[in-house]
Amino acid sequence: MVHGGPYPASTNFGATSVGTLSIRRFLRPVCYQNIPDNILPTDLQG
Secondary structure (H helix, E strand, O other), X not given: OOOOOXXXXXXXXXXXXXXXXXXXXXXXXXXXXXXXXXXXXXXXXX
């Protein structure tokens, strides 16, 4: 079964949003470089 999703959504039968390997398609890189400590998520404050 092929489901759409955020970029890169695909109709390729090998790229699916079902199953454990599909989590990679829905990840978004987040960078906290040079972010003040007071606005970081609590778990990342140091």
